[in-house]
Amino acid sequence: MKPHAAEKRAFAVNCETAKSLERQTLLESLQRDIAMIEGRLSEKVRLDLPTHLKGEYPSHSYPRPREEGAQSVVPIVSAINPQANLDFEGEANKILPFTFGSHKLDQIFLDGSHQFCGLFEAFGKESREAGTLSGFAHGLLAAFLTRADGDILWVQDQGFTREAGVLYGPGLAQFGLNPARLLIVSVSRAQDALWVMEEGLATQGIIAVCGAFSAHLKADLTATRRLSLRAHRQKKPALLLRLGASCPPTAARARAHISPASSAVLGGYEQGVGRPVYRVCFDKLKGHPPTDFHLEWRHEDIRFTPAATHTRALASTPFNGSRSEAEMGAVLAFGSRAKTTGKFRYAS
Amino acid sequence: MIKNARRLTAIDDEAARRGLRVGLSLSDSRARVPDLEVMDNDEAADRALLNDIARWCDRYTPLVALDGKDGLFLDITGCAHLFDGEDMLAKDCIKRLIHQGFAARSAIAPTAVAAHALCRYSDQHSLELGEEKAALSPLPLSALGLDGECVLGLERTGIKTIGELESLPRAPLTTRFGETPLVKLDEALGKLERPLNPLRPAPLVMAERRFPEPLLRDEDIFIVVEILCRSLSQSLEARGEGARQVAALLFRTDGHVIDIPFGISQPERDPKKLMTLFRHAFERKGSSVDAGFGFDLIRLSAHSTGKYEQEQTSFSGDDAVQSDTSHLIDRLSIRLGSAAVERLVPQNSPVPQRAQIRYSALAIAQMPADQLQWERHEKAAEPLNRPVTLFEEPERIEVLADIPDGPPIRFRWRRVLYDVKRAEGPERIRQPWWSGTRLSDGGRTRDYYRLEDENGRRFWAFRDGLYETAEAHKPPAWYLCGLFV
Numbered sequence: 076m077k078p079h080a081a082e083k084r085a086f087a088v089n090c091e092t093a094k095s096l097e098r099q100t101l102l103e104s105l106q107r108d109i110a111m112i113e114g115r116l117s118e119k120v121r122l123d124l125p126t127h128l129k130g131e132y133p134s135h136s137y138p139r140p141r142e143e144g145a146q147s148v149v150p151i152v153s154a155i156n157p158q159a160n161l162d163f164e165g166e167a168n169k170i171l172p173f174t175f176g177s178h179k180l181d182q183i184f185l186d187g188s189h190q191f192c193g194l195f196e197a198f199g200k201e202s203r204e205a206g207t208l209s210g211f212a213h214g215l216l217a218a219f220l221t222r223a224d225g226d227i228l229w230v231q232d233q234g235f236t237r238e239a240g241v242l243y244g245p246g247l248a249q250f251g252l253n254p255a256r257l258l259i260v261s262v263s264r265a266q267d268a269l270w271v272m273e274e275g276l277a278t279q280g281i282i283a284v285c286g287a288f289s290a291h292l293k294a295d296l297t298a299t300r301r302l303s304l305r306a307h308r309q310k311k312p313a314l315l316l317r318l319g320a321s322c323p324p325t326a327a328r329a330r331a332h333i334s335p336a337s338s339a340v341l342g343g344y345e346q347g348v349g350r351p352v353y354r355v356c357f358d359k360l361k362g363h364p365p366t367d368f369h370l371e372w373r374h375e376d377i378r379f380t381p382a383a384t385h386t387r388a389l390a391s392t393p394f395n396g397s398r399s400e401a402e403m404g405a406v407l408a409f410g411s412r413a414k415t416t417g418k419f420r421y422a423s
Numbered sequence: 424m425i426k427n428a429r430r431l432t433a434i435d436d437e438a439a440r441r442g443l444r445v446g447l448s449l450s451d452s453r454a455r456v457p458d459l460e461v462m463d464n465d466e467a468a469d470r471a472l473l474n475d476i477a478r479w480c481d482r483y484t485p486l487v488a489l490d491g492k493d494g495l496f497l498d499i500t501g502c503a504h505l506f507d508g509e510d511m512l513a514k515d516c517i518k519r520l521i522h523q524g525f526a527a528r529s530a531i532a533p534t535a536v537a538a539h540a541l542c543r544y545s546d547q548h549s550l551e552l553g554e555e556k557a558a559l560s561p562l563p564l565s566a567l568g569l570d571g572e573c574v575l576g577l578e579r580t581g582i583k584t585i586g587e588l589e590s591l592p593r594a595p596l597t598t599r600f601g602e603t604p605l606v607k608l609d610e611a612l613g614k615l616e617r618p619l620n621p622l623r624p625a626p627l628v629m630a631e632r633r634f635p636e637p638l639l640r641d642e643d644i645f646i647v648v649e650i651l652c653r654s655l656s657q658s659l660e661a662r663g664e665g666a667r668q669v670a671a672l673l674f675r676t677d678g679h680v681i682d683i684p685f686g687i688s689q690p691e692r693d694p695k696k697l698m699t700l701f702r703h704a705f706e707r708k709g710s711s712v713d714a715g716f717g718f719d720l721i722r723l724s725a726h727s728t729g730k731y732e733q734e735q736t737s738f739s740g741d742d743a744v745q746s747d748t749s750h751l752i753d754r755l756s757i758r759l760g761s762a763a764v765e766r767l768v769p770q771n772s773p774v775p776q777r778a779q780i781r782y783s784a785l786a787i788a789q790m791p792a793d794q795l796q797w798e799r800h801e802k803a804a805e806p807l808n809r810p811v812t813l814f815e816e817p818e819r820i821e822v823l824a825d826i827p828d829g830p831p832i833r834f835r836w837r838r839v840l841y842d843v844k845r846a847e848g849p850e851r852i853r854q855p856w857w858s859g860t861r862l863s864d865g866g867r868t869r870d871y872y873r874l875e876d877e878n879g880r881r882f883w884a885f886r887d888g889l890y891e892t893a894e895a896h897k898p899p900a901w902y903l904c905g906l907f908v
Contacts, residue, residue, distance in 0.1 A: 244769055245778050259766065346846075349806060
């Protein structure tokens with residue numbers, strides 16, 4: 076008997092088990108990464124993750140550190156086909172198609188192949204609602220960024236800066252939008268505004284363009300038609316935010332009216348300023364009646380969710396007793412009031 | 424006023440013929456020539472004019488230096504062949520200056536000091552290497568550019584011409600009059616090198632075109648600049664570099680020069696990209712590009728270059744031109760100004776207003792990537808405590824709040840009254856001890872509150888200072904500094 080040969084054989088067997096173990100840990104870590112990107116990871120598992128994997132952005136600039144034992148494979152989501160369905164060998168976990176978190180939003184914003192592309196508009200009725208309007212856009216872009224690789228071009232004009240201020244990195248980071256992936260352009264002339272957005276769409280490294288403008292912008296059908304065509308051709312989304320403007324007809328695929336709504340309770344603290352909630356009314360949809368619903372932003376998942384209907388006890392009645400603002404855009408002949416969710420009831 | 428009398432500092436030919444001289448007092452001159460036209464001496468304007476002429480002389484050579492208050496040095500080493508020889512160059516220059524209304528003279532010599540001497544004190548127009556001694560000897564000492572005292576001292580000892588100075592032994596001269604006379608003499612004779620101090624640094628790579636028929640239309644200018652971009656690109660390729668700072672100089676026939684510079688974040692040498700950037704810079708100049716009677720020389724020069732990295736071309740097969748992000752930043756910065764295109768860079772500061780800096784995107788192209796990364800440490804149940812937008816200047820609001828540190832109950836912002844329904848806070852942030860108490864320096868210790876009104880609008884407000892430590896009759900002020908979304 077040659078102990079040497081026996082040892083060699085044992086060693087060979089160990090190597091094989093080691094390799095299969097390695098493959099398994101690699102698979103598991105890959106699945107866990109993808110589930111985290113999706114937002115499907117349960118709280119418990121998330122808390123068990125090592126710290127360097129918990130809260131980081133799926134950054135495209137450098138590979139993330141791996142746990143010991145696994146090979147360093149970075150799941151880079153390619154910008155060419157962000158909705159690729161990667162199949163594992165026999166595993167039940169498939170990558171779900173992209174979602175904003177709310178079925179209604181997905182129906183409106185995503186096309187048949189779950190792509191987010193084309194020109195969309197969002198209006199804010201009052202100029203003091205600039206924060207709400209831009210918050211909705213930040214939410215859409217942050218959700219989109221978790222799936223795609225590239226930068227966002229954010230165009231802002233002087234009127235909007237006067238109403239809302241400048242973008243603040245630490246706040247954006249908490250909200251869920253990585254400020255390092257923002258390229259911010261301030262335009263002072265109205266004719267430059269749409270031109271900058273078009274140039275951004277034509278650039279390889281920019282995956283979405285958002286313009287935040289006050290009422291001075293002249294964006295009518297002819298001006299926005301080029302923008303819409305280019306957005307479709309490049310398969311990139313273009314968001315046009317208009318503050319305090321009347322709603323002229325444009326070439327946008329869908330038009331939303333955003334207004335603020337009471338925040339949702341966070342952490343059980345009823346008196347606190349909780350999660351941001353938006354009231355969204357869509358009134359220009361092909362084949363759909365106007366809809367009106369509330370959305371809540373979950374910053375830890377970087378997704379919207381439909382806002383739950385709940386009462387919030389208030390310390391005192393509103394200032395002049397009026398209950399809510401006028402319905403926006405929705406024609407009530409269809410009785411759509413009954414279909415809306417998330418109505419808040421004020422304690423008297 | 425020189426020596427308590429107003430004196431003439433410059434005269435024209437007619438006045439010289441009538442017997443006036445520079446340095447004559449004004450009353451004497453008026454006595455001799457009653458119908459004398461006198462203008463006040465304006466040195467600043469003269470200097471500006473000389474600078475403009477120097478700018479225009481850029482068409483001959485990029486190395487142009489000032490020579491006193493009324494002259495220019497042009498280093499034409501290696502440029503003469505473009506003009507059929509040095510004499511033709513000088514003649515062309517003088518002819519154009521005379522056409523523009525100046526009285527001008529020129530001289531060509533191997534050294535600057537010799538040229539200065541010949542131009543002002545001699546009738547000779549050009550000098551070859553080796554002839555300096557013979558040509559300069561009969562000239563007076565002031566031709567060397569020595570100052571008046573030195574010349575007076577030398578003349579008192581009997582030295583009146585350059586030839587005499589040259590023939591004397593050097594050591595006693597140095598001990599008596601210092602180094603300057605001999606240094607100048609050596610420079611004139613070519614034994615010492617004195618490099619010129621040009622007004623503008625010479626460009627690294629250059630391409631230019633001259634036109635016998637001046638160009639007037641914008642389209643012609645674009646066609647020419649496109650050709651120049653291609654030849655500039657070839658020279659840059661030969662050097663293995665890309666251009667970082669490019670300037671297009673358009674020389675008008677009447678002497679005015681229009682300078683269109685533009686900067687590029689990553690070194691670039693693709694002629695198409697250079698051309699688009701030039702177009703944007705040209706359009707930004709807009710109406711100030713006035714062709715006048717036309718441009719007869721257009722030059723494209725690269726003042727700063729850097730190592731050129733090949734970029735990957737995209738294979739997406741799209742019709743539209745797909746450029747990359749750095750080219751987009753260049754185009755937007757040139758068209759809108761470099762302050763208009765920004766990125767947010769995190770700073771490690773507890774003061775919220777200083778937790779980020781908005782850098783122009785061109786400037787941070789060279790910053791290392793780890794300085795630009797943002798971190799995120801959010802856990803599920805924690806609310807957002809920093810606003811998404813921040814006002815550049817915090818806005819003053821009128822507040823009704825509980826003392827000492829209750830949140831606002833009601834506040835008025837931009838003349839609208841808001842009832843606060845939910846509030847969180849205070850978050851107390853102290854300012855660094857070295858900051859002043861004025862708002863622009865950072866203010867006092869602040870309590871930040873997150874507020875929400877009945878409609879769901881969310882604000883970030885702070886109280887600048889504490890009630891306990893405030894002076895009597897000056898309660899701390901409240902400000903709104905950001906909006907939550």
